[in-house]
Amino acid sequence: MMKNIFSIILIACIFISSANAQESDVQDSTREKGLAFKISLNYNSGLNYYGRTDSMTSSGIFPMAELWFSPKVYINAAPVFVHNQISALEYAGSVATIGYLYSSNKWLSHLYAMKPFYKESSQLVQSALKAQTGASFSFLNKVVNITAGGDMKFSDKIDFGATAGLDHIFRMQRGQSVLVLNPSLFVNAGTQNFTRSYKKKTGGVLNRREQQVTEQIQAFNILSYEASLPLIYSKDKFQVLVTPAYVIPQNLIQLPDQPEQSEYGKNMLYTTVTVKYTFK
Numbered sequence: 001m002m003k004n005i006f007s008i009i010l011i012a013c014i015f016i017s018s019a020n021a022q023e024s025d026v027q028d029s030t031r032e033k034g035l036a037f038k039i040s041l042n043y044n045s046g047l048n049y050y051g052r053t054d055s056m057t058s059s060g061i062f063p064m065a066e067l068w069f070s071p072k073v074y075i076n077a078a079p080v081f082v083h084n085q086i087s088a089l090e091y092a093g094s095v096a097t098i099g100y101l102y103s104s105n106k107w108l109s110h111l112y113a114m115k116p117f118y119k120e121s122s123q124l125v126q127s128a129l130k131a132q133t134g135a136s137f138s139f140l141n142k143v144v145n146i147t148a149g150g151d152m153k154f155s156d157k158i159d160f161g162a163t164a165g166l167d168h169i170f171r172m173q174r175g176q177s178v179l180v181l182n183p184s185l186f187v188n189a190g191t192q193n194f195t196r197s198y199k200k201k202t203g204g205v206l207n208r209r210e211q212q213v214t215e216q217i218q219a220f221n222i223l224s225y226e227a228s229l230p231l232i233y234s235k236d237k238f239q240v241l242v243t244p245a246y247v248i249p250q251n252l253i254q255l256p257d258q259p260e261q262s263e264y265g266k267n268m269l270y271t272t273v274t275v276k277y278t279f280k
Contacts, residue, residue, distance in 0.1 A: 025077065040274050040276035042078070043063075045272075046059060050226075105255060107139065116130065116131070137149065144166045164187055167182050176236055188226065229244050241275075244270075
């Protein structure tokens with residue numbers, strides 16, 4: 001199910017990974033070729049999957065290590081720690097990502113594949129995401145950047161996702177200090193898998209009876225609208241990223257008398273904060 005906590009955490013990690021990769025290219029596309037190693041500490045105040053949350057509205061902390069083989073090819077890994085009303089700080093698993101980033105004056109392309117590694121004694125639902133791959137393509141110009149992307153999520157089924165958005169980059173530089181502001185608007189869509197059960201009357205007038213019927217349903221719907229305001233500050237080898245975002249979930253699955261199969265979500269404001277250091 002989409003409300004699964006681990007899926008929520010994974011999407012948060014993918015967001016941080018993608019945002020950091022794109023941020024690195026936007027502000028440092030002229031860096032020298034060769035290996036670069038980066039470490040960062042990431043915090044998300046409200047873990048969500050397109051506005052869908054667990055009932056405890058958990059926050060997350062993600063230390064991350066990145067190895068860039070060139071300005072285009074990278075791998076990263078992040079252990080995931082969750083905080084909520086029940087758990088002070090609990091390790092939930094780790095996520096590894098490999099990606100390819102291409103940029104020019106007019107195009108920014110990002111391809112990635114991600115693999116989670118479960119905690120052996122994890123109490124999280126076993127239908128959680130097992131792997132994900134995706135790509136996004138942005139057309140860059142002075143007025144507004146246009147982005148479109150898609151992904152495939154692998155669990156017991158394959159889910160497909162799509163995203164489209166607009167953003168505009170404001171960049172200011174003084175000496176070694178760079179400040180980037182990137183207001184963005186995105187719409188996210190994807191497949192939803194759920195089970196619906198109902199009673200169906202069968203038989204004739206004299207032997208009419210009720211039969212329990214269960215259906216597996218898959219639908220492709222808009223999942224959320226999201227506005228964000230990434231703020232990136234860089235000086236020398238340090239970077240600080242602060243991204244407040246407001247998400248409006250759409251098409252929440254609500255099944256009568258089946259709360260375990262239903263989704264919980266609400267309009268929410270949350271913030272992602274990253275502090276990063278690069279070894280060159």
